[in-house]
Amino acid sequence: MKIKRQKQAKKTISFYKYNFNFREPFQILIDGTFCQAALKNKIQIKEQLPKYLMGEVQLCTTNCAMKELESIKELYGAKLILQRFQVRNCKHFKNPVAASDCLLSMLEGSNPHHYFVATQDQEVTAGLKKIPGVPLLYIVLNTVVLDKPSQCSVSQVQAVALGEMVTPAQQQNIDSLKEVQGIKQDGERRGKKRKRKISNPNPLSCLKKKKQPPRQQAKKTEGDKKRSRHRKRTAGGQGPSLNPTPVEK
Ligand SMILES: [Zn+2]
Structure with missing residues (x-):
């Protein structure tokens, strides 16, 4: 017994x-x-x-x-x-x-x-x-x-x-682990990821602006007569497109 x-x-x-x-x-x-x-x-x-x-x-x-x-x-x-x-x-x-x-x-x-x-x-x-x-x-x-x-x-x-x-005990475990070692880094990583997400829109918007000038260049090659008109347009268009390029530098 x-x-x-x-x-x-x-x-x-x-x-x-x-x-x-x-x-x-x-x-x-x-x-x-x-x-x-x-x-x-x-x-x-x-x-x-x-x-x-x-x-x-x-x-x-x-x-x-x-x-x-x-x-x-x-x-x-x-x-x-x-x-x-x-x-x-x-x-x-x-x-x-x-x-x-x-x-x-x-x-x-x-x-x-x-x-x-x-x-x-x-x-x-x-x-x-x-x-x-x-x-x-x-x-x-x-x-x-x-x-x-x-x-x-x-x-x-x-x-x-x-x-x-998740049991309260497991949650405690998770929390203490976070404090002690590895997951603290994860937390930082998560933070970095979030920061990256925030920073993502800026390069993307820059890329769009980059794509726009080549399209205009392509249009330039379409016709000789149109070139002059397009040059005038691109001259006007380059004005705003110049703004993002210094930002990139
Ligand atoms: Zn008591």
Whole structure:
């Protein structure tokens, strides 16, 4: 059973690594409910999570989650566990909100910071399943379980595979790549191309003007009698046609 659980976890982690750009150290956003369950089931979060996720982890929480535990005496033990973790800044610095609201707000609609969420809270669980690319950790029967990717995550990945859309993670990847190296050059190239497009009309208009004088010359050769008339015309015509030539030089 243990091996099966580990295999499933490995598969799920690869899913998030490949499709949502998750990287070590994995950021695990933990709330009081998870700490309480860990305490009850004698699970050492710091030891268990890196083993189970087969990688480095960074355990973190928010001020709101801490504040919520302070108000409940029965959760003092959970508070002691939670306060050992890094406190990530949330939007509610001055006015703490319910831990469930705070945790969901940390995901910002697309989980740009690649948080795993470790919770037993049904409200958080239901909320994060509406956001693609949020791995869920929970405790059941004395063990930590990494939930299978939500339907929301799976459908987004399928949509991307069909070329219907780009995931926020992929977009982030693209943006960071642009910043780092190659595509910055592409951006410049694109810029140059645009500049070329703008500069194109000028040489083209010059070419048209170039073509006009040979036509007039051709007309000159048509007839001797007409030559004199044409010469007069071309003399008049050369006037405006002289203007573009200095521009070319
Ligand atoms: Zn908060």
